[in-house]
Amino acid sequence: MKERIIAFMNEKRFKEVRSEILQLNSVNVADILEELDTNEAVILFRMLPKDMAVEVFSYLSNEQQRNIIDSITDKEIKHIMDELFFDDMIDFIEEMPANIVKKILKNTKEEERVLINQFLNYPENSAGSLMTIEYVDLRKDMTVRQAIDHIKETGIEKETIYTCYVTDANRKLEGIVSLRKLVITPDEKNIEEIMNKNVVYVHTHDDQEVVAHLFKKYDLIAIPVLDKEERLTGIITIDDIVDVIEQENTEDFQKMAGMEPSEIEYLDANFLTLAKNRITWLLILMISATFTGRIIQKFEDVLQSVVVLAAFIPMLMDTGGNAGAQSSTLIIRGLALGEIKTKDFFRVIVKELIVSTVVGIALAGINFVRIYYIEKIDLKISITVTGTLFLTVVLAKVVGGVLPIVARKCKLDPAIMASPLITTIVDAVALVVYFSFASWILGI
Amino acid sequence: MKERIIAFMNEKRFKEVRSEILQLNSVNVADILEELDTNEAVILFRMLPKDMAVEVFSYLSNEQQRNIIDSITDKEIKHIMDELFFDDMIDFIEEMPANIVKKILKNTKEEERVLINQFLNYPENSAGSLMTIEYVDLRKDMTVRQAIDHIKETGIEKETIYTCYVTDANRKLEGIVSLRKLVITPDEKNIEEIMNKNVVYVHTHDDQEVVAHLFKKYDLIAIPVLDKEERLTGIITIDDIVDVIEQENTEDFQKMAGMEPSEIEYLDANFLTLAKNRITWLLILMISATFTGRIIQKFEDVLQSVVVLAAFIPMLMDTGGNAGAQSSTLIIRGLALGEIKTKDFFRVIVKELIVSTVVGIALAGINFVRIYYIEKIDLKISITVTGTLFLTVVLAKVVGGVLPIVARKCKLDPAIMASPLITTIVDAVALVVYFSFASWILGI
Numbered sequence: 007m008k009e010r011i012i013a014f015m016n017e018k019r020f021k022e023v024r025s026e027i028l029q030l031n032s033v034n035v036a037d038i039l040e041e042l043d044t045n046e047a048v049i050l051f052r053m054l055p056k057d058m059a060v061e062v063f064s065y066l067s068n069e070q071q072r073n074i075i076d077s078i079t080d081k082e083i084k085h086i087m088d089e090l091f092f093d094d095m096i097d098f099i100e101e102m103p104a105n106i107v108k109k110i111l112k113n114t115k116e117e118e119r120v121l122i123n124q125f126l127n128y129p130e131n132s133a134g135s136l137m138t139i140e141y142v143d144l145r146k147d148m149t150v151r152q153a154i155d156h157i158k159e160t161g162i163e164k165e166t167i168y169t170c171y172v173t174d175a176n177r178k179l180e181g182i183v184s185l186r187k188l189v190i191t192p193d194e195k196n197i198e199e200i201m202n203k204n205v206v207y208v209h210t211h212d213d214q215e216v217v218a219h220l221f222k223k224y225d226l227i228a229i230p231v232l233d234k235e236e237r238l239t240g241i242i243t244i245d246d247i248v249d250v251i252e253q254e255n256t257e258d259f260q261k262m263a264g265m266e267p268s269e270i271e272y273l274d275a276n277f278l279t280l281a282k283n284r285i286t287w288l289l290i291l292m293i294s295a296t297f298t299g300r301i302i303q304k305f306e307d308v309l310q311s312v313v314v315l316a317a318f319i320p321m322l323m324d325t326g327g328n329a330g331a332q333s334s335t336l337i338i339r340g341l342a343l344g345e346i347k348t349k350d351f352f353r354v355i356v357k358e359l360i361v362s363t364v365v366g367i368a369l370a371g372i373n374f375v376r377i378y379y380i381e382k383i384d385l386k387i388s389i390t391v392t393g394t395l396f397l398t399v400v401l402a403k404v405v406g407g408v409l410p411i412v413a414r415k416c417k418l419d420p421a422i423m424a425s426p427l428i429t430t431i432v433d434a435v436a437l438v439v440y441f442s443f444a445s446w447i448l449g450i
Numbered sequence: 451m452k453e454r455i456i457a458f459m460n461e462k463r464f465k466e467v468r469s470e471i472l473q474l475n476s477v478n479v480a481d482i483l484e485e486l487d488t489n490e491a492v493i494l495f496r497m498l499p500k501d502m503a504v505e506v507f508s509y510l511s512n513e514q515q516r517n518i519i520d521s522i523t524d525k526e527i528k529h530i531m532d533e534l535f536f537d538d539m540i541d542f543i544e545e546m547p548a549n550i551v552k553k554i555l556k557n558t559k560e561e562e563r564v565l566i567n568q569f570l571n572y573p574e575n576s577a578g579s580l581m582t583i584e585y586v587d588l589r590k591d592m593t594v595r596q597a598i599d600h601i602k603e604t605g606i607e608k609e610t611i612y613t614c615y616v617t618d619a620n621r622k623l624e625g626i627v628s629l630r631k632l633v634i635t636p637d638e639k640n641i642e643e644i645m646n647k648n649v650v651y652v653h654t655h656d657d658q659e660v661v662a663h664l665f666k667k668y669d670l671i672a673i674p675v676l677d678k679e680e681r682l683t684g685i686i687t688i689d690d691i692v693d694v695i696e697q698e699n700t701e702d703f704q705k706m707a708g709m710e711p712s713e714i715e716y717l718d719a720n721f722l723t724l725a726k727n728r729i730t731w732l733l734i735l736m737i738s739a740t741f742t743g744r745i746i747q748k749f750e751d752v753l754q755s756v757v758v759l760a761a762f763i764p765m766l767m768d769t770g771g772n773a774g775a776q777s778s779t780l781i782i783r784g785l786a787l788g789e790i791k792t793k794d795f796f797r798v799i800v801k802e803l804i805v806s807t808v809v810g811i812a813l814a815g816i817n818f819v820r821i822y823y824i825e826k827i828d829l830k831i832s833i834t835v836t837g838t839l840f841l842t843v844v845l846a847k848v849v850g851g852v853l854p855i856v857a858r859k860c861k862l863d864p865a866i867m868a869s870p871l872i873t874t875i876v877d878a879v880a881l882v883v884y885f886s887f888a889s890w891i892l893g894i
Contacts, residue, residue, distance in 0.1 A: 278808070281808040334707075
């Protein structure tokens with residue numbers, strides 16, 4: 007379908023293009039626009055019915071949005087800005103260069119400009135930066151009939167009409183009522199009788215992670231956002247929260263791999279940004295790892311007399327790192343989902359101690375059989391390696407389980423206590439144990 | 451609030467408890483029930499108004515659900531089962547032991563039993579296992595007025611009424627119409643004129659990851675599920691998809707840390723399960739790491755003559771592992787979100803080559819200054835270490851970038867190509883480079 011429309015575009019068979027396009031979902035039309043060059047994209051964009059054009063626009067990449075805004079008339083821009091949902095407009099303006107923003111603001115009314123500026127000033131990743139102002143506003147003395155009539159008149163411009171907000175003359179939120187409730191309630195009842203006063207809400211400056219957590223906990227499809235004076239200023243809808251959830255997860259993945267989190271998609275990021283995001287942690291960890299090297303230097307005489315000890319360093323370091331990474335990942339994830347709290351500190355330690363003992367015995371056992379019986383390594387060395395392996399696994403798992411919780415206690419992001427950092431710590435300790443053990447058992 | 455109610459419960463001030471409870475959201479009541487012991491929980495549960503009781507029940511943990519089912523009468527069980535949404539009931543039955551399932555099935559009608567069995571047979575993590583049967587069903591020859599009247603009569607039992615499904619006599623899906631559209635359309639219009647025929651749908655056996663992807667792409671709040679004969683069999687709503695998204699992310703976190711994915715929460719999992727999930731990969735990686743050890747053994751004479759070389763092994767291994775983990779994490783995440791496709795293979799290689807060269811030069815430069823000028827290490831050794839560091843970073847980033855895409859091409863889960871595996875591969879190669887370089891430059 008997509009290929010056919012693009013082929014029609016190339017052959018300038020615009021009539022066929024139009025009739026095909028009208029069958030499609032706006033998301034798919036946006037997909038097609040992304041594949042066309044600017045000229046063709048503008049031609050196709052102008053073919054769309056006005057309502058569809060606005061919807062398609064909201065699904066385009068920033069690059070293609072900019073191309074289109076650059077090529078259409080002020081009147082067309084004005085129409086798009088008037089019809090875009092407010093949150094989509096803010097997202098769009100935030101990403102545009104100054105000349106385009108100027109072109110857009112020229113085409114908006116004074117009062118809307120004030121509102122745009124207010125929204126642009128909400129902190130990044132705050133509830134304020136996610137919300138939209140197109141919600142249904144009811145009064146508690148309305149009847150159900152009046153409320154439904156009000157929705158009929160104004161509903162088409164609202165982002166959602168499925169949750170309606172009951173406010174007083176000062177915009178204080180008094181309750182919510184769902185469209186479901188309105189539809190199944192007799193016409194003459196008052197809103198006050200059926201509204202739910204026990205409302206879950208957030209404030210404009212709350213972090214988006216808090217908002218996402220409430221959506222998950224209460225299975226919401228929209229949440230009201232209040233300002234400092236507890237007045238209703240906007241709502242956030244579930245579609246935006248789904249994006250927030252994925253964004254927060256991406257950030258955690260990035261932090262846990264020792265990178266600065268970034269919202270730019272990999273293929274869109276330039277190499278300097280990518281390098282910059284990666285280098286800080288690599289550098290910190292590289293320098294930390296040189297201390298691990300110092301440990302080896304300190305035990306140089308042990309190593310000199312029994313060089314075969316070096317052969318087990320990679321296995322000990324890797325296994326320790328992997329064991330620690332497993333535990334820290336589970337705990338970081340549990341903290342992020344709210345399944346583990348800081349008060350579970352001791353439960354986590356006990357659990358990791360037991361699990362690591364089981365895992366450690368299994369790994370050490372298999373390892374002993376392999377190096378003593380199969381590789382015929384000297385008994386004392388086999389014992390040293392196996393003993394160190396066991397202790398390393400236990401230690402790695404306890405450290406991996408504990409550090410994320412400590413980070414949360416210290417108001418740091420637990421995600422930094424992930425594989426790279428844990429590995430570096432565990433490596434150092436493992437080597438100290440290894441060589442101390444060796445010099446003791448081997449009597450060097 | 452929560453503490454006060456629990457205190458009232460302990461003092462058996464049930465009247466106060468009841469009046470407090472009625473002010474609360476069902477989610478919060480469920481939270482409180484979780485904190486009480488079984489006897490008190492059952493007392494409190496029985497105080498709840500019937501509708502609320504069912505809702506609260508759906509938010510309880512499996513353990514507390516089991517406790518309550520064990521302590522209430524068959525009639526009460528029947529009421530809960532009748533009123534629970536079908537998907538919640540299936541989720542609940544799936545987790546219960548056989549004796550409880552028997553108790554429940556005894557209290558359901560024959561036809562419902564057949565349906566329950568059908569639902570229990572959908573593959574885990576399929577669309578079928580997520581869907582519910584409580585949707586609003588319309589016919590295309592209805593008027594808007596008739597449709598709204600139909601919703602008024604039946605809507606209270608539906609999981610969502612905001613998207614309504616238009617089917618023919620054979621249950622074939624002909625279109626959808628939103629409640630918003632119904633509310634703003636004049637009463638006498640026909641459903642056929644206003645319904646949207648271009649419907650996004652899934653089949654019962656589609657994987658939940660596919661379903662979640664469609665919700666994100668099209669900003670859906672519900673999706674219809676068709677069977678093999680293209681008949682409408684159920685719908686999936688956004689609240690369940692939010693859980694799926696978090697579950698899929700958790701699985702990726704677990705796989706990327708070298709664990710078997712598990713849906714059991716950390717604190718609920720017993721230590722044997724936790725140990726079992728961790729040991730396979732640790733064992734595979736431990737044995738792989740012994741091959742890295744072999745490399746050191748092979749170069750034992752080099753190491754014997756220049757023991758200081760051993761001191762740089764941890765730094766080279768750790769930095770290589772970290773550099774590779776960064777790249778693989780970005781690519782795995784990009785593939786999971788659909789931002790990177792297998793056809794981007796060469797773009798990824800080029801990007802990683804450039805980024806790793808920049809990062810490698812920076813790290814190698816800083817490292818050279820440190821070991822040659824500050825630590826006064828021999829020039830030849832400094833060059834060996836620095837050169838190996840540079841090559842390791844480049845190699846690690848290219849391998850880390852490429853392997854997840856190769857995995858996807860081979861229909862494997864890219865998430866296994868994460869830090870633990872990449873680290874093991876990179877370690878081995880880094881050591882070969884290191885010692886070959888050393889024996890060449892130092893002429894050993």
